[in-house]
Structure formats: C-alpha cells, structure tokens
Amino acid sequence: MPERAMLIGVILLIIGLIIGVGIGYGVWGTVPAKTVTTTTTVTAAAETVTTTVTTTLPATTVTTTTTTTVTTTVPAVTPKKAVISVLAAGDPASVTRKDNVIKACKRLSLLFKILDIPITIEVDEEKSEYFRGKWPEYEKKIWAAYEAKELWDIIAVGHEWIPTLAEKGIIIPLDDYVKKYWDFAFSDIPETLWEAVKYKGHIWAIPQDTEARPVYIWIPALKALGWTEEEIKALPEKVKKGEFTLDDMLELAKKAVDMGVVKYGILHRPSPGAELWQIILAYGGRLWDPEKGKMVLVKSATLKALQWFRKAVDMGVLPSDMTTWSWRAIHTAVVSGQTMFWFGGTWHWAEWQKVPYHPELGAVPEEYLWEHFIFTLVPPGVKGGKPVTISHPFVYVITSQADDPDLAALVLAMVTQPEFDVAHAVGSAHIPVKKSSLEHPGMKQAKFLSAVAYMLDYTSFEPMHPLWGKYKDILFKAIQAVELKKMTPEEALKFIEDSIKADPELVKAVEIVE
Amino acid sequence: MRLGGSKTRLFLMTSIFLGPCILIIALFWISPVFSTVFLSFTDMSLRRPEWHFVGLRNYEYIGKHPFITKVAINTAIYVSATLAWNVLVGLFLSLLSFYVDDRSSLLFRALWLLPRASPPVVYGLLWLWVLDSSEYGLLNQLIMPITKKPIPWLVDYAMPAIIIINGFIGASFSLIVFSSALKAIPPDYIMAARVDGASELRIIKDIILPLMKWPILFVTAWQTLSLLASYEYILIVTDGGPFYDTEVWSLFAYHQAFKHLELGFGAALAMVLVIVALIIVLIQMKVFKFRRMITPVKIEHT
Numbered sequence: 001m002p003e004r005a006m007l008i009g010v011i012l013l014i015i016g017l018i019i020g021v022g023i024g025y026g027v028w029g030t031v032p033a034k035t036v037t038t039t040t041t042v043t044a045a046a047e048t049v050t051t052t053v054t055t056t057l058p059a060t061t062v063t064t065t066t067t068t069t070v071t072t073t074v075p076a077v078t079p080k081k082a083v084i085s086v087l088a089a090g091d092p093a094s095v096t097r098k099d100n101v102i103k104a105c106k107r108l109s110l111l112f113k114i115l116d117i118p119i120t121i122e123v124d125e126e127k128s129e130y131f132r133g134k135w136p137e138y139e140k141k142i143w144a145a146y147e148a149k150e151l152w153d154i155i156a157v158g159h160e161w162i163p164t165l166a167e168k169g170i171i172i173p174l175d176d177y178v179k180k181y182w183d184f185a186f187s188d189i190p191e192t193l194w195e196a197v198k199y200k201g202h203i204w205a206i207p208q209d210t211e212a213r214p215v216y217i218w219i220p221a222l223k224a225l226g227w228t229e230e231e232i233k234a235l236p237e238k239v240k241k242g243e244f245t246l247d248d249m250l251e252l253a254k255k256a257v258d259m260g261v262v263k264y265g266i267l268h269r270p271s272p273g274a275e276l277w278q279i280i281l282a283y284g285g286r287l288w289d290p291e292k293g294k295m296v297l298v299k300s301a302t303l304k305a306l307q308w309f310r311k312a313v314d315m316g317v318l319p320s321d322m323t324t325w326s327w328r329a330i331h332t333a334v335v336s337g338q339t340m341f342w343f344g345g346t347w348h349w350a351e352w353q354k355v356p357y358h359p360e361l362g363a364v365p366e367e368y369l370w371e372h373f374i375f376t377l378v379p380p381g382v383k384g385g386k387p388v389t390i391s392h393p394f395v396y397v398i399t400s401q402a403d404d405p406d407l408a409a410l411v412l413a414m415v416t417q418p419e420f421d422v423a424h425a426v427g428s429a430h431i432p433v434k435k436s437s438l439e440h441p442g443m444k445q446a447k448f449l450s451a452v453a454y455m456l457d458y459t460s461f462e463p464m465h466p467l468w469g470k471y472k473d474i475l476f477k478a479i480q481a482v483e484l485k486k487m488t489p490e491e492a493l494k495f496i497e498d499s500i501k502a503d504p505e506l507v508k509a510v511e512i513v514e
Numbered sequence: 515m516r517l518g519g520s521k522t523r524l525f526l527m528t529s530i531f532l533g534p535c536i537l538i539i540a541l542f543w544i545s546p547v548f549s550t551v552f553l554s555f556t557d558m559s560l561r562r563p564e565w566h567f568v569g570l571r572n573y574e575y576i577g578k579h580p581f582i583t584k585v586a587i588n589t590a591i592y593v594s595a596t597l598a599w600n601v602l603v604g605l606f607l608s609l610l611s612f613y614v615d616d617r618s619s620l621l622f623r624a625l626w627l628l629p630r631a632s633p634p635v636v637y638g639l640l641w642l643w644v645l646d647s648s649e650y651g652l653l654n655q656l657i658m659p660i661t662k663k664p665i666p667w668l669v670d671y672a673m674p675a676i677i678i679i680n681g682f683i684g685a686s687f688s689l690i691v692f693s694s695a696l697k698a699i700p701p702d703y704i705m706a707a708r709v710d711g712a713s714e715l716r717i718i719k720d721i722i723l724p725l726m727k728w729p730i731l732f733v734t735a736w737q738t739l740s741l742l743a744s745y746e747y748i749l750i751v752t753d754g755g756p757f758y759d760t761e762v763w764s765l766f767a768y769h770q771a772f773k774h775l776e777l778g779f780g781a782a783l784a785m786v787l788v789i790v791a792l793i794i795v796l797i798q799m800k801v802f803k804f805r806r807m808i809t810p811v812k813i814e815h816t
Contacts, residue, residue, distance in 0.1 A: 143560045143775070164561045177686050321647060321669040443766055465559050471776050474623055481757045484669065493579055502578040504571055505557075 044425040050088045079118035080267065082404040084411060086123075087145075088156035089131035089138045095400040096424040097131040097156045097208060104415035110267065121407065126308065127152065130252040132424040136469075146170050146401070148418055153402035154411065159196040162204045165424070171397040177409035185413040188435040195290075196393045196461055205395035206412045209421075209430035212381060212389045212455035213275050214375035215249075216342040222374075224261040225252070232374055239376040240458075242384040246282055246308055249341060249379055253317040255342045264339040265317025270325045274390035274462055275343040280387040280475075283381035288463035295463045295471050295510045300476075304381060306489035310482045323480040331357040337372065347449050352427035366448070375451075377458055380511035391459040393433075424451060431456065455498065467509045474499045474506075538782035548786070553781035560775035581758050589763040592677060592748075593741045600682035600737050601730065604688020609718060610691075614698045623689060636751030641679050642668075645751075654775045668752055672759045676748050680741070688733050695729040696722065731802040738798070744790050763787050 086104050088097035101124050109121045129152075131138050139161070145151045151170065165171045178186055189207055197205040224230050238244040266267065269275050277287060285301025288294075312318035319325070319339075329353070332343045335358045342348075349369060356362030377387035386415025396415070398408045413422075418434055421444040425432040429447060432438065462468060476495045481487040487495060500506045532764035554572055559563040561758060576582055598786050609625060611619040629637055643653040647666035654664040667675055699722065707775065745765035748754065761769075771780025798804065 140772065140777070167562065168560075298614050321756070323664045324647060324666065326646075352625075473774070477757060480755070484756055486757050498580045502575060502580060504568075504575055 005095060033453055035204070079120075080404075081120040082122050082407045083122045084154065084404075084408060085130065085143070085152040086154045087129050087152040088158070089133075089135075090156075091347050091351055091428070092132070093347060093354050094177075094209075094394075094424070094428040094430065095130045096420075096427050098128060100415050100420040100424055101154055101396075101411060103349075104411050104417075104420060108411060108414055119304050119407070121411075129167050139469075142170065143168075145251060149400040149401060150399040153404075153408045155397050156208055157205075157397060159205065159207075159395045160462050160464050160468055161395070162197060162199050162395070163464055165397060166199050166202075166204050167466060169400055171204055172267075172402075172405060173204055173402050174206065174412075175203050175396065176407065177406075177413075178206075179201050181409070181413035185416040189416075189433050190435065192391055192456075192459075193433055194466070197395050199464065205397045205435040206416060208394040208396050209242060209424055209428070209433060210391045210393040210456070211346045211430045211450050212459060213278060213343065213345045213378070214389065214392060214452060214455065215378055215407065216344050216348070216373045216375050218262065218340055218361070219374055220337060221256050221261045221374050225255060225259070235374060236376040237293045239379045239387050242380050242382075242386065243375075244379050245379050245383055245385070246279065250308075250312055250315055250317060253312075253340045254315050257317055258301055262338060262340045264319060264333065265315070266341045267319070267325075267333060267339045268313055268343040270323050270327065270330065272472045273409055274392055275464070276479055277472070277475065278343070278378045278390050279308055279381075281390070282378050282385070284385070286460075288461070288465070288506040289511060290464075292511065293465070295468060297496060297512045298509055299497070299514050301381075301487055302496065303493045306478060306482045306492050306509065308381070309479055310485075311488050313483050313485070318483065320485065322483055323476075328357065331355070332359060336360075343378070346431065346449070346452050347429045350427065356365060369448075377455055387458055389455045389459050391456065394430075394459070400498065440494050465509060467506055470503070470506060471500070471510060534643055548782045550784055552786070554785045555776055556778045557652060558777045560777065564712050565778070568778070573778060573786075576782060576786060581761070584758050585763055585766045587762055588673070588758070589742070590659045592680075592760075592762050593738060596680045596741050597685060597734065597737050599677060600684030601615045601733055602647060602690050603685040604692055605683065605726075605730070606732065607816035609722070610695055611693055613714075619693075623693060626689050629682045634746050635750060637683075638679075638747055641675075641725065641747075641751055645675055669756050671768075672752050676751060676760050679751060680749050681745065684737055684741070684749070687737070690792050691729050691733050692726065695726050735795070735798045735802060735804070739791055742787060742794070750804045762805045764788075 001444055030244070036316075038323055084101070084102040086098055088101075090097055102125070105121045105123045106502075111117075112119045113329065131141065134156075138393055142151070142155065142157075142165075146168070155171075157165070162171070162272075166173075186206070193207040193210060194203065197203055197207060217235070219232060222235075247283060249266070256262045257265045269428040280287065280298070280301050283301040283304040285298035285305070286296050289296050309318070313320050331348075333339050334344070334348075335352050352358075354363055356363050359366065377389050380387050396412050398405050400413070402408045416433075416434065418440045419442070420438040421432045421434050422440045423435065424430065426442055426449070427445045429448060431453060432440075432443070437443065438453070463471070465471075474496055478487070478492040481495065482492045497512060500512065502508045525606060555567055555569060556565050557568045557571070579585075606623075614622065643665040645666060646652070646654065647668060648654065649658060649664045651664065651667070653667060658664065665671075686750050703721050703725075704717055707721055712720070743764050745762060745768055748760050748762060748765050749768065750789075752760045754765050763783065767780050767783035767787065768777045
C-alpha cells in the first residue's frame with residue numbers, strides 16, 4: 001500500500017513539474033524585452049550652430065533647471081553609434097552613481113541631436129547595474145567580467161582600487177581626456193582629489209564623490225547628563241581644538257550607560273573599514289607613505305588604538321561582540337537612540353532617511369536627525385592633538401574593454417557637471433567633488449553637507465596599494481580579537497606584525513615603524 | 515585474424531561505452547587536480563597581471579602563518595565531532611524509524627531529509643535567524659524568560675553551532691543508508707530472537723548492530739572525506755569567525771583564493787588538504803578492511 005501511494009505521489013509530482021514548466025514558459029515567453037534608450041541618428045553637416053538648451057533633470061531629491069548655451073563649429077563627423085554600459089556599487093542611497101551616468105548619456109544624445117552631430121549613444125540598461133553586496137564580491141565580479149571580456153565601459157570604484165585595476169590592465173589612463181575637458185568639467189575639482197586618482201604618474205579616474213566619517217552623538221543622552229544647549233553646540237569646536245579626546249568620549253559613554261540613559265556607550269561598524277583605522281590615526285599613526293608607495297604600520301599608535309578598543313569593552317561601553325552585529329541591528333540601535341556615540345559616515349544621514357531602520361518611525365525625516373544628533377570629527381587620542389577623519393573618494397574609471405573610450409570620457413565630463421554632482425551629493429549625503437557645486441542652488445537644501453564640509457580639512461585617505469585589502473583584514477582581525485578578549489592589545493599587535501612578516505608579499509609592501 | 519578482429523572490436527566497444535565516462539572524469543576530476551598542483555607552485559593572483567613559479571614558497575607560508583595551528587585544530591574538532599554526531603544520530607534515528615510502522619517511518623525520514631533538500635543558503639539563513647545574538651533571535655526569544663539577557667550564540671558557542679548545523683545535514687544521509695541496511699536484515703533473525711525471549715536492547719546489540727557494521731564503516735569513511743572538504747554552511751553562518759574560531763582548512767583555502775584572490779596560496783592549502791584526505795583514506799581502507807566492505811552483500815551469506 002505505501003509503495004502504491006508513493007508511486008502515485010511521484011507520478012503526481014512529475015505531472016506537477018511538467019505543468020509548472022509549461023506555465024513558466026508561458027509566463028516568461030510573454031514578458032517583453034527590456035527597453036533600451038536610443039537617440040536618433042542624423043546626417044553630418046559642417047556648420048556653425050548656436051543653440052540654447054533648457055532641460056529639467058529630475059534628480060533623487062533635487063530638481064534642477066539648467067540653461068546651457070553652446071556655440072560651436074561642428075565639423076563633418078563620421079556617423080557612429082556607441083553603446084555605453086556602467087557598473088556602480090555602494091549604499092542604498094548612492095544609486096545615482098549609476099543613474100547619473102545614464103542621464104548624462106541621454107543628455108549628450110539630446111545635445112548631439114540638437115547640434116546635428118551624427119552620433120548615437122545607447123545605454124545598455126540591461127547590462128548596466130547598481131551592485132548591492134559585499135566589496136570582495138564586487139571585486140570578483142569585475143575580475144570575472146574582465147576575464148570573460150565582458151567589462152562595462154564605465155565602472156565606479158573606490159579610489160584605492162586604482163593600482164590593482166591599472167596594473168592588471170583593466171582600466172586606461174585618462175590624462176589626455178582630463179586635459180581635453182579641463183575647462184569644461186574638471187578645473188574646479190580640488191587637487192587633493194586628483195592626488196587620490198594618480199598612480200605611477202598618470203591620472204586613472206575621475207573623482208565621483210567623497211565623504212567624511214563623523215562621530216554622531218545622541219543629543220537627548222547629553223541633555224539627560226545635564227549638558228546645556230550651548231555646551232552641546234560647542235562640542236564639535238572642542239573636538240577641533242583637541243580639548244575633547246577619545247578618553248573623554250569613553251568617560252562620557254560610561255556615565256550615560258551607568259545612568260541608564262542609553263543601552264550602549266559606543267557602536268562601530270562590524271566589518272573592515274576606515275571608521276576603525278581612524279582610531280589609529282587619532283593616536284598619531286599613519287597607514288600610507290605616498291612618497292615610498294608603501295603601507296605603514298606604526299606600532300606605538302596601533303597599540304594605543306588597540307588598548308582604547310579593549311578599554312571601551314572593559315568599561316562596558318562597547319559591546320564585546322560588536323564585530324558580529326548585522327548592519328541593520330546597528331542602524332536600528334543608532335537611530336532609535338540606544339547608543340551615545342556612533343562612528344559613522346556622512347552617507348548614513350541620507351540612508352537613515354531612506355531605509356526604515358527606526359522600529360516605530362521607519363525611515364526618519366531629516367528634522368528628526370537634526371533634533372537628535374550632533375556630529376563631530378573623531379577626537380584626538382591626546383589633549384591638544386589633531387582630530388581626524390578618513391575620506392574614501394569614489395571614482396569613475398574607463399575600462400580597457402570600452403567600445404569607445406573617447407565617448408565614455410565625454411560622458412564622464414558630462415556627469416561631472418554640477419547638476420549631476422549635486423544630485424548625487426544631496427541624494428546620498430556625500431560631499432560633491434566640484435567647488436562650483438557648493439554654490440549650486442540645489443546645495444542650499446543640503447544643510448548637513450555644508451555642516452560637515454569643514455571635515456575635509458582634517459581628512460586623509462586609505463592606502464592606494466593592491467595589497468591594502470589583505471592588510472586591512474589583518475588590522476580588523478586584531479581589533480576583533482582584542483574586543484572579544486581573545487588577545488591582549490600587545491598580543492594583537494604581535495599578531496599584526498607576525499602576519500605581515502609571514503606573508504611573502506605583505507612583508508615587502510608594509511613598512512613597520514616603532 | 516579472427517582474434518585480432520575481435521580484439522579490435524572489443525577495443526572499439528570499450529571505447530564507445532567507457533570513452534565518454536573517462537573523458538568526463540579526466541576533464542572534471544583529474545585535470546583540476548593537476549591544475550591545483552600546478553597553481554600551488556606559483557604566485558598567481560587575480561590582482562596581478564603576471565605570475566611566476568615560486569617553488570615551495572606557498573608551502574613555507576602555510577607553515578609560517580600565525581594561525582595555521584588553530585585552523586588545523588579547528589578542522590580536527592569540526593570533522594570528528596560532526597562525524598560522531600552524523601553517525602550516532604543517524605543510527606539512532608534509523609533504529610527509531612525501524613520500530614514504527616512503514617507509513618510513519620516514511621514520513622519521519624522525509625522530514626529529516628528536509629535540511630538536505632533545502633538550498634544551503636536558505637538553510638544557513640534560517641540558522642542565522644535562530645541563533646541571532648540579539649533579543650530577536652528565535653533561540654534567545656525562547657530562553658530570555660530564564661536568562662533575562664540574550665546570549666551571543668555565534669560568538670560564545672560558534673564551533674558547537676556549526677557542528678550541529680552540519681550535523682543535521684549529515685545525519686539525514688546516515689539515516690537513509692542505515693534505514694536501507696536495516697531493511698536488508700532478514701526479519702527471521704529478529705523474530706527468532708524474540709521467540710527465544712531476547713529483549714529489544716539485546717536484539718539491537720547482538721543482531722542489528724553486528725549486521726550494520728559495513729554500512730557504519732562506509733558512512734564513517736565517506737563522511738570523513740566530505741566533512742574535510744565542506745565549508746559552505748560555515749561560510750554562510752559564521753564565515754570562519756569570530757576571530758578564526760570556526761575557520762576550518764577548506765574555508766581558509768577558500769578565503770585565500772576567493773576573498774584575497776591569492777590563487778597560488780589557496781591552491782597550496784587545497785593540496786595539503788588533498789594529501790591529508792588521501793592519507794586518511796589509506797588508513798581507513800586498512801583499518802576498515804575496505805576490500806571486504808565492497809564485496810557483495812554480507813547479510814545473505816551469514
């Protein structure tokens with residue numbers, strides 16, 4: 001009997017599968033192919049054109065109207081057609097890294113049409129992608145596409161990837177293009193950002209955005225501890241002057257936890273990232289020697305940073321298992337006021353407004369953030385020291401497999417125009433790359449960005465070295481071991497040193513100084 | 515002439531029938547072994563355009579790595595504990611299903627097969643939710659009335675957690691093998707023992723278990739090898755952490771090759787694992803008398 005029942009079951013399952021496949025085919029078969037934006041191709045003609053283009057760009061949070069007057073002599077151009085694809089990645093609020101490129105392509109197409117230039121730009125929207133996942137996965141995706149000769153024309157990456165991508169031949173140098181479009185697009189990008197895209201004497205990328213990593217402080221907790229409005233407002237200045245240190249931060253956090261004002265004193269990111277290395281810099285350390293092109297381990301500063309992490313855990317202000325938390329749990333704790341301090345980034349300001357992290361309010365309005373948070377630089381390790389932050393400029397690169405690098409460069413010149421720069425900055429709470437963007441009408445809404453812009457004066461960058469990923473993994477593991485009390489700070493420092501020395505490549509790439 | 519013709523025909527027939535199979539084995543089983551051996555002597559990395567032969571440098575680095583001993587110990591604990599769980603739980607469950615009626619036993623076995631039938635990512639994510647450190651984790655919700663505060667399971671009990679998670683998958687495999695072996699035991703033996711007044715425990719000890727010797731040995735040998743090479747559930751649940759606590763050898767090799775993109779070093783680690791696995795196989799073949807194990811079914815001959 002059971003055998004018979006089983007047999008009937010199997011037959012029914014097979015019939016079900018066949019019907020399922022049939023339905024699947026039916027449904028998929030009716031889905032129309034994705035649309036691809038196409039502009040019209042017009043015949044070439046040598047003539048002088050003077051035209052005024054007025055367009056309205058619907059950006060994520062700003063709507064800007066730009067009037068451009070173009071007067072140019074159009075040479076007889078061979079008709080051509082190019083397909084541009086773009087790959088970008090980042091937090092949920094930074095999707096404009098991809099969308100801006102697509103809009104810039106459409107804008108160029110429109111201009112070509114008006115100017116009777118016979119160039120057609122198609123955006124391969126099927127291939128273009130905004131990746132949401134872990135950075136090593138993103139990296140692997142690029143390597144795999146390169147090997148398969150399926151690279152996108154334009155890719156947005158962190159600036160520290162440039163040496164690896166350049167050495168591997170995945171990207172092309174952009175010196176000539178930067179020179180060509182200097183006045184049109186690039187002249188007001190600050191020199192520090194150009195430094196972040198130079199490698200072996202060449203410019204390999206166009207800066208896309210930058211940011212700072214402030215410490216967010218929960219205002220209601222300060223008030224509960226008896227701080228006045230004036231004292232709260234004066235805190236960022238005290239940090240700037242070096243009057244408020246990392247140890248003061250621990251004391252304040254402990255007081256708040258002991259009084260039951262907050263559940264946690266301090267929270268930090270759970271994965272390797274610049275927010276953690278800032279503590280090493282705050283104790284006078286450095287990670288990168290641009291002169292020698294080598295990464296650096298300053299033992300004394302790293303030890304002090306590790307000791308600070310341990311002290312925070314011992315005082316009960318930093319959860320020992322911080323490095324195992326999920327991002328969602330962290331953001332929920334931060335926006336709902338469960339922590340006094342949060343080592344965050346400027347982009348979190350936008351993320352909290354877009355992603356429903358608050359248990360009751362969901363995505364919180366900007367007024368809520370202004371009422372509840374004050375932000376400062378990362379305080380120095382010692383009184384009178386210099387506060388710090390680390391910036392991580394995102395950049396656009398053109399790949400060596402791009403169909404038409406000239407056109408891709410023109411697209412990048414277009415996407416660097418203030419309206420795109422501002423749309424991304426405001427929508428994602430990153431700092432615009434162009435000085436002129438700060439005067440753009442769209443920036444008037446961005447009170448937060450204006451408030452954090454001063455932090456760039458205190459910023460530095462992560463090392464631009466192909467092995468930085470490996471080195472930072474070791475640093476992260478050491479911090480994790482100290483917080484989990486699996487190692488003392490001294491043992492963790494030895495672990496970092498031993499790991500560097502044991503690795504045949506890192507040993508050559510990292511300079512160890514006392 | 516005739517003999518020659520028949521030889522040719524035999525060769526042709528053999529080639530036709532075995533050729534595709536040999537080709538597939540050569541392509542997908544043998545060639546990866548050779549390429550792994552080759553890679554392990556190079557500094558090949560996805561991050562560099564060129565690569566060089568570096569001799570034994572990768573193997574030296576394995577010896578020098580500050581946490582290689584920890585990784586080796588983790589692997590030994592993980593493999594032996596999960597293996598013990600797989601075999602013992604599998605045996606217990608199959609005996610349990612042996613004593614219930616056919617329909618219930620079928621349902622029971624089907625339920626235990628669910629973890630194996632679920633996609634690893636779904637299964638891993640379910641466990642992540644069960645063992646979540648916050649007060650929202652399923653296990654914490656259940657025990658919070660007693661403990662008053664959540665327990666960070668994947669920090670404090672990371673290794674036991676991955677042993678249990680993998681154990682459930684392995685136990686279902688053992689359950690299937692043992693159940694079919696139990697079915698093959700002639701019922702006369704058990705009936706005769708019952709008529710003679712033997713207790714059920716005595717029947718299990720003196721009749722069932724001796725007749726199950728070969729399937730138990732097979733499961734042990736097979737599971738040892740698959741556990742040595744398995745890492746996917748650990749990758750999903752703890753990713754080897756916290757701080758190397760659940761970093762087993764195969765996951766360490768994966769991290770080197772696919773996280774740090776150091777293919778040469780990753781291949782060297784994989785080669786060490788292959789050699790260790792080969793040694794274990796040879797030992798098991800000796801100890802378990804494998805040759806006898808693969809001869810036709812014993813039960814009918816006893």
